[in-house]
Amino acid sequence: MAMKGDFVSNLGRIYGTYTGGFIGFVVLLAILEQVGVPNRVIGYLFVAMTIGVYAAIGYLSRTMQVSEYYVAGRKVPAFYNGMATAADWMSAASFIGMAGTLYALGYDGLAFVLGWTGGYVLVAVLIAPYLRKFGAYTVPDFLGARYGGDFARTIGIVVLFCCSFTYIVAQVTGTGIIASRFLDIPFGVAVFVGLVGILVCSMLGGMRAVTWTQVAQYIVLIIAYLVPVVMLSAKLTGVPIPQIMYGDILQRITELEQTKPALAGAKAHTVPFSTYDPLNYFALIACLMIGTASLPHVLMRFFTTPSVRDARKSVGWALLFIFILYFTAPAYAAFAKFEIYQNVIGAQIAALPEWVSIYSGIGLVTIADANADGILQFAEFTIHPDVVVIATPEIAGLPYVVAGLVAAGGLAAALSTADGLLLAIANALSHDVYYRMIDPQASTARRLTVARALLVVVAIMAAMVASTRPAGILAMVAWAFSLAAAGLFPALVMGVWWNRTTKEGAVAGMLVGFGVTLFYLVATRYGGMGEWFGVRNISAATFGLPLGFLTIWVVSLMTPAPSKEMQDFIDNLRTPRGGTMMEEKAV
């Protein structure tokens, strides 16, 4: 019953039906809520139903072919690959955390909005089409071929592992938090529920299964993200287009900031450079963008398109689908801030809106009447960033079913990103370490067995680390961008764009870029080293990245030019026509 060839030509009908079915399911739950079904049951139905659908897709997409397992048979149309990339990219942090960051930082938080979108221009122009032309299964695979040897490949694997593993631990933690809240089970158990949710999507069908579940997960997460804020916008402004209407809200926030005495000490929401100085603001944007363009779990999505042409266009679709969420996040932040500035700060503590008491009850909002005047001052109120998205249904006075929808969306965001990361790590281990370096003669069946076994092992490791709630690891997620940027970007870009790049140059550049960045991160965070030029830890690649480029350039010029074969390889890489260069041997 595996999906046959006509699956791809029916994608529109299949996902159209799926979207309609999902909306029908939400409406059905809304009706059930009205007739008195308890909230807890609705929460269970949401989680069980969505994970069940992902599992069904994962099962139907099972495969015994190597190219299906690693690159979905290179049959994913640009549009759907764009959706899958968007789900792959947007994590629990984007879905739940981003609006909270914008709430807290105002204008300066937009560095994340810019940094997590603009990198796709670099992906489209500099990297994705060439990696697709090469026909890599993994990013280290390309490094190994271009820089002739296992040394470059191994460094690539180390960088990949460092940036992807912390990231996946954060996603598994995210699934655990959401599952524990909505299923009302302990966090340690919920993490393993999340683990099952991740493995059912990926184990049997590898990239093929992850692709088609990610498309399904994108549809859930984008509906879940838009519905509450659209309804809130309609309620507050009368027009259900939050992305335009929050302009008016911004004005009212500014008025309140200037006129309301209880708001003394609040940062002006739209004024630039109040948290980051311009140097840090722009360094953060640069590191996030270049990190985006180097993260292996993002790049590998573009290996699955039918052609180089589709790979380029697919980056455009991916960014369009990401844009829909990212240009809505500032609206969430503005609406939440207006509600809080208008109705919470300066109010009688005895008479706060109901949603405030719900969230202070679970510790996500704290109220401390420091001057004991019974009135809530700005400095007496703290709010966890996640509340901005999670509480919007309650702020808007929407039924519980909408809160369940948001949970399903957050779960979809965390699961889809975890799946992409899991594949990136496990595929590097099974394809690059096992097949390329340990046993190049391995049969197809054996390769797939090893790939699946490693997938399960990596997933269990991630869940075990996540179940200890390692605060240090979660803080390190932001490091992934700088590590990927400094470790991989110079070698990938110069390997394509400068044919004089030698393998000695690339290896030295990767070591220097990655080494300097890792040193800066560890030394500033744990070693008590002062910041260089005041550049924050989160933008560590500011130093490693230029040094990486410089090292590649200098060392390449000092070593003999690449061979004639390598020149032909690069010429071929730059020419779209002629099929992939790394062909899978016949199965």
Add this chain to the structure above:
Amino acid sequence: MSNGDMTPERRAQYWKATGGLMWFVLAIWFLASFVVHFFAPSLNAIVIFGFPLGFYIAAQGSLIVFVVLIFWFAARQNRIDEKFDVAED
């Protein structure tokens, strides 16, 4: 399999056209990612539909530029590929 029929001169011309497009796209990317936001404090004096302009550009304007830029790049690169007869069949 590879494009053996392409002369070195023709190949160099193709790569020059591709590189020219690359630099042009990166220049626009750089303007939208960094340069324009240097002026955010002054741009914020202009207000459109309630949005201070500097804020609007960082929250939406630059993002729209990125999306349009990628689609435009993809179409443009296709035209170069076709002109030099290296597009995929």
